[in-house]
Amino acid sequence: MSTVSTLDQQLIAAAWKNDVTEARRLINAGANVNAVDDTVQSAFLIAASEGYVELLDLTLQHGADVRSLDSYRGTALIRAAERGHAAVVGRLLQAGVAVDHVNRLGWTALHEAVLLGKGTPQYVDTVRLLIAAGADRNKPAERDGITPVQAARSQTEVAAVLATKLPSSPTAALLAAAAAGDANQVAAALAAGAPLESRDDNLRTALLLASLNDRVEVARLLVALGADPDAQDDRQDSAWLVTGVTGSVAMLETLLPAKPDLTLRNRFGGISVIPASERGHVDYVRRVVRTGINVNHVNDLGWTALLEAIILGQGTKPWQDIVRILVAAGADPSLPDADGITPLHHATNRGYTDIAALLRSAGAR
The missing domain is CATH 1.25.40.20 (Ankyrin repeat-containing domain)
Structure with a gap:
């Protein structure tokens, strides 16, 4: 039996509808973004799984617990990665969600993005984000032992992301790759420890170099x-x-x-x-x-x-x-x-x- 309050129930309903205005009103009235119903759904987890970026930001602003788990013992990051919601994945990584958490199925977010993904651009972006955040590409799944690298063999672009080696000079590699438009190398450089706001001799960041060269x-x-x-x-x-x-x-x-x-x-x-x-x-x-x-x-x-x-x-x-x-x-x-x-x-x-x-x-x- 759920003990979620009426306000919390209304917030969860608003979250499924992606009604940000109503969700904001309910939160201001006291609804809890972390309250879960009988199916272990909260406004925060719903926003992540459905790719509702504005709603996700609202929940994060109001105390969303980034360590909260769904009924599969998975994080919001795993839910977003499974569906290729790259923008949501990025926000969750910034919020500090554990990148290599393993759910009840024995999978990490990277496993889900590869095994349940379709190799489309949104999943390629998702995989790059996870790699940039330090996801373990060689971590075996707990049940069958398959690694993300092995699972990606039939997905050419995803496999290319996972095959990119970590550079020995991360900062230099980041700036060069940003200017050249090599997103896979950018992700690898970040994974190797290059600061996101690294600058060259002219104080240009990786993002500025990407913009100058139209590397979208x-x-x-x-x-x-x-x-x-x-x-x-x-x-x-x-x-x-x-x-x-x-x-x-x-x-x-x-x-x-x-x-x-x-x-x-x-x-x-x-x-x-x-x-x-x-x-x-x-x-x-x-x-x-x-x-x-x-x-x-x-x-x-x-x-x-x-x-x-x-x-x-x-x-x-x-x-x-x-x-x-x-x-x-x-x-x-x-x-x-x-x-x-x-x-x-x-x-x-x-x-x-x-x-x-x-x-x-x-x-x-």
Whole structure:
């Protein structure tokens, strides 16, 4: 007979529905994120098994017991690994869940990710995360003695992760692999002891090097492990800021779960939307304005993204599109530069008639 309270029962029901708003209300009212029902399910364990990242974060913020076990005597990490919920696996590893815990079936999280996984990209990411966290790839299962390495032989990409040797110089290997896009080597370097926030001679972290070179697989791994998207190098570049230079929407999406500081400034006092507008990265600008970034931010030159798109752009369709996107996102079409010259005057002086017409239709003077 379960002794779970009514509030706790309601929280477990809300967790199955992934109703984060209701779960937050119930927790604030006193529901326990660790309370289990007759099937040994808690809000925390449900969030892990179902891949509900926001709900998981909520439970962790409110005292989730990362040592709690389900009816198979397995951890939340094992449940998430079985289903290939890489983002959840990363959070649980950061929270300190034991990586090599063995459940009632005699398996670790790595065993489950390999034996019950399908070798798809989400499981490859999961295996990389577990390896990076130090999972024992040669640990035999308690019942049949099979190791993760042996179990992965029919899964080419997973097998490649498990076959990657630990480097003798972990930090150097981490930084080189991040720049080259070798996610398997990045995982091995971390497993060998390389600090996640290692820096090169220019103070560039592995995540910054991955972002500079548009190595999305590597960045996804590092972000899941908690790498800092705001760590700046000796040029004041960060992983997030350089996405505005490269224009990589894929990298932008990869870094957003890390909650980058959208107000962080580069060496010119600008934020990511400004170099993107200057360089004509239309798709990037279209996506980044949806983050709530300040489209009227003024850099040290006295220019906004709109002014840079006009002053340093070419007046052709990409920059016309960017002007249109920025204005629609709330950019002030009359905000002048440090010398008092407005975007309309800059466009007119450069003969950018289409952009000038766009600005006039937006009420610019």
